[in-house]
Every structure is written in structure tokens, then in C-alpha cells.
Amino acid sequence: MYKVLLIDDEPSALEAMQLWIDWQALGFEIAGTCTNGQAGLQLIRELAPDLVITDVNMPLLNGLEMVDAWQQTGGRDTKFAILSGYSEFEYAQTAIRFGIHHYLLKPLFPEEAAEELREMYRELEREEHSRKMGRLAALEETAAVIKGLLYGKPEGTLDGGSAAALSAGFSCWNVLLIQTDPLNYTEVRGKAAAMSAGEAGMVLADLEAYTCAVVYGSTAPGEGNTAAARIAEELRQACPGIPLFIAAGDSIPELSSIAGSYLRAKEALQYCFYSEPSAGLLMFHDIRDTPLSRDYDHIRLADVLIGFVNTLDLPGFRREAEAAASSFREKLVSPDTVKKFVIHLVYKMRELVPAPEAGQLQRKGTEPPAILITTCLHLADLWNICWPLPRR
The missing domain is CATH 3.30.70.270 (Reverse transcriptase/Diguanylate cyclase domain)
Known part of the structure; x- marks a missing residue:
């Protein structure tokens, strides 16, 4: 929903705009109303409306003077439309100099007003899309520099x-x-x-x-x-x-x-x-004071595990694998070191174990083992890819 501010010094005109137009169906909500340009400036600051519909002839500050004053402040980019009677068409021509291209004729006819508001809604949507694309481009540029x-x-x-x-x-x-x-x-x-x-x-x-x-x-x-x-x-x-x-x-x-x-x-x-x-x-x-370790007897561990593979001793393999996991955790062995060891072991197992038995020791997937292993985030996940163990 886009917020709209209505400004007219005639209470009956304000009431007619609120009652005769289905603002919600057109994508708008009325954020506020007032009766002169001076109050309008204050409400634009406070409410930050997306669209301001203002009468021209008003006391204190007329509609066009209000638009000029707001644009002179360099404030938020706000879309304006004017309410104009047939006898005030020269004001509509003046409004063009302020970048105002929409006006509603008085007396107000709901169907005509709705059509004009639909066009204003489409313009607001295009402008919002353009701003979003600009923000996205700026974010992507910033993210690229930060990266x-x-x-x-x-x-x-x-x-x-x-x-x-x-x-x-x-x-x-x-x-x-x-x-x-x-x-x-x-x-x-x-x-x-x-x-x-x-x-x-x-x-x-x-x-x-x-x-x-x-x-x-x-x-x-x-x-x-x-x-x-x-x-x-x-x-x-x-x-x-x-x-x-x-x-x-x-x-x-x-x-x-x-x-x-x-x-x-x-x-x-x-x-x-x-x-x-x-x-x-x-x-x-x-x-900071707990460095990762690369200290483990990988030759002995590999020999023991491969021994269980050669004898197809799955329970023994799992016991030793769980003990190895506990040792890695206790010594805080570098994850990269653990993954390299597991990749080496999995390929050795593939060489030694017939396909049916290998399927018990290693879960098959569509990706090569090295890719699955290197993307593991947790020791238990790594072990479960290769040989299921309880998570600790």
C-alpha cells in the first residue's frame, strides 16, 4: 500500500475524496488530511507520504506554493497531484513546471478519479522497482568490494x-x-x-x-x-x-x-x-590459546582399519573408527587433516573390498567421496558418510 495525503480547504471535498474512492482497492491508504499548504508541509515531513493530492486555492499557502517550498528543501522525493476545477486549468499548466503531471478534476467523479489514480499507482510501482534495482546494484557492488x-x-x-x-x-x-x-x-x-x-x-x-x-x-x-x-x-x-x-x-x-x-x-x-x-x-x-593439532599416528590407524576391512570385521572396524573419532576430538586434530586421512582411507577401502561389502562400510552417493567428505561440517557427519557412528 502507498500512503496518500489529501489537502483541501473545503471539508466537503475532503469528505468526498475519502468516501467516494475505494483507496484500498487502488493500492493506497489515506495517511492523513489537512486544509492548507502550511499544514501540508508539516504533514509531509511527519507522515512521509508516497503521494500528495492537493487543492490549488487554499489559505496561508496554496497548493503550488507548498509544492515549490517542499521541493526547495530537497526533502524526500514525493509524488504530487493537484485538484483543479475547469476554471483553474491555468494552474495545471503551472504545475507542470514543478514536475506534476497528474490532476483530478473538480467536481470529483469516482470513475475518472480511479483511472487517474491507477496510472499514478503504476508510476509509483515503476519508480519503486527502479529504486530497488538501484539499491540491489549498490549492495552487490559493496558486497563485491567487501569480499x-x-x-x-x-x-x-x-x-x-x-x-x-x-x-x-x-x-x-x-x-x-x-x-x-x-x-x-x-x-x-x-x-x-x-x-x-x-x-x-x-x-x-x-x-x-x-x-x-x-x-x-x-x-x-x-x-x-x-x-x-x-x-x-x-x-x-x-x-x-x-x-x-x-x-x-x-x-x-x-x-x-x-x-x-x-x-x-x-x-x-x-x-x-x-x-x-x-x-x-x-x-x-x-x-586463541587452543591451537589445532596435526599430531596423530595415521600410519598405525590406517593399518588397523584396513586390517578390519580385509577380514570384513565390521563391528571391529566401527569400534576402532569410534575410538579414532574420540582421539581426534580430544586432540583437536585439524579438520582438514582428518578429512584428508578419511579420503585416503575410503579410496584404499574401495581398492580392497568387493562391491557388496564396500556398500556396508561406505554409503554410496552420486558425488565422489572426496567431494562429500570435504564439504562435511562436523566430525559425526563425516563419519556417518563413511561408516555410521553415534553422534557425540
Whole structure:
């Protein structure tokens, strides 16, 4: 619905416009009415109507003087239409100089007025579509620049107005990484985009591996942590039942240095491999002093597991695999290291085990094992792709 303001110094004319025209059916709602141009200026400021329909001859400030005064202020872009009698047609000609191309004849005939209002509605729709496309293009341009900054490879710069609007009032910047599985990424990304679109100093950028980044500004590091927790909680509430892994980096003072915050958030996100999808937000400062390990006896583990494969001892294989999962979790072995080991093991199993038995040890899918494994977000999911184990 578009908001309309009606202005006429004749109470009967105002009443007729409200009663004889089905505004809702035409896509409008009456936001307010008044009886002179001076009051009209005040209501335009307060109500921000999309359309103002005004009489010309009024006390204090006539309709055209009001339009001129509003346009001189450089205020909100508002569409105007005038009410004009047959004897006042010269006013309609003057109105054209103010960019007014619509008028309603007095006395008002509902059918004629409705047709004119339908045309005004179509114009408002076209203008709104154009504004949306402009905002979308600006958002995409900003997101592309931010993505380049995250990767440390700037691919352009924001124009002065966009840069000022984005950074105004913020002295700290941080990155929130949001990751989910391929099936749910579009929905999660859409929810995150809707949340960031209404926030000042916040930009969403699509990254790799079903991950998006929310870059956000704050006035202090502590406030940034609070904002990250709020965004994470709101997103979880908006996506019930969807696995979400969310991590934040460290605040930095300059948006141009956001790559450092991104790398720390990416490091923190790796620890989600061992946490539950509903575990909440993981901050970099929570894991700063707990480095991931690459220390494990992969040769012994591979020999033991392959031994169970050779003897087709599925219970023994599962026991050892579960013990390995517990060891990985306890030692916080790097997820990439675990995935590389599992990929190697799965291909060795394929070489050694006949197809029927291999089907018991590995779930078949349409994608190659390496792709399925590298896109796993959680240790239990990784194990269940290859050999079902209870989730811890």
C-alpha cells in the first residue's frame, strides 16, 4: 500500500475524496488530511507520504506554493497531484513546471478519479522497482568490494558516498562467518541477507563452501561482540532445525584491514567441526590459546582399519573408527587433516573390498567421496558418510 495525503480547504471535498474512492482497492491508504499548504508541509515531513493530492486555492499557502517550498528543501522525493476545477486549468499548466503531471478534476467523479489514480499507482510501482534495482546494484557492488577486502585482494573501491554511509559512526569492524550444509544454504543466506539489509554498517558477502560472511561495524570491541551474539541468536531462531556453525574474528579499527579479522574468524570456524550445530557463537578469543593439532599416528590407524576391512570385521572396524573419532576430538586434530586421512582411507577401502561389502562400510552417493567428505561440517557427519557412528 502507498500512503496518500489529501489537502483541501473545503471539508466537503475532503469528505468526498475519502468516501467516494475505494483507496484500498487502488493500492493506497489515506495517511492523513489537512486544509492548507502550511499544514501540508508539516504533514509531509511527519507522515512521509508516497503521494500528495492537493487543492490549488487554499489559505496561508496554496497548493503550488507548498509544492515549490517542499521541493526547495530537497526533502524526500514525493509524488504530487493537484485538484483543479475547469476554471483553474491555468494552474495545471503551472504545475507542470514543478514536475506534476497528474490532476483530478473538480467536481470529483469516482470513475475518472480511479483511472487517474491507477496510472499514478503504476508510476509509483515503476519508480519503486527502479529504486530497488538501484539499491540491489549498490549492495552487490559493496558486497563485491567487501569480499575482495576479506580475501586481501581488493577488486575496486567504494565511492565516497557509499564508503561514508557504510563507515559512519563506527570505529571497529569484525567478521561473522556463517556456515551450513548445501541443502539449507540458500534459506540461511536469505535470512542473513534480510537481517543485514536493515542494519547500518553491515554487509553480507557470499564466500566458498556454503559459507557467507557478515561484516559489521561497532563503536567499541565489546559492543561488536554483543552484536555478533545477537546476530547469531536471531539467525538460529529464524532457522530452527537447520545446522548452523557460526564464528567471529577479532575486532579491527579499519575496514580496509578486515582480512585479518576474516582469517581469525575462519580459524575459529574450524573448531565447530567438534562442536554441536546448536552450540552457539564461537569467538576467536575463545580458541586463541587452543591451537589445532596435526599430531596423530595415521600410519598405525590406517593399518588397523584396513586390517578390519580385509577380514570384513565390521563391528571391529566401527569400534576402532569410534575410538579414532574420540582421539581426534580430544586432540583437536585439524579438520582438514582428518578429512584428508578419511579420503585416503575410503579410496584404499574401495581398492580392497568387493562391491557388496564396500556398500556396508561406505554409503554410496552420486558425488565422489572426496567431494562429500570435504564439504562435511562436523566430525559425526563425516563419519556417518563413511561408516555410521553415534553422534557425540
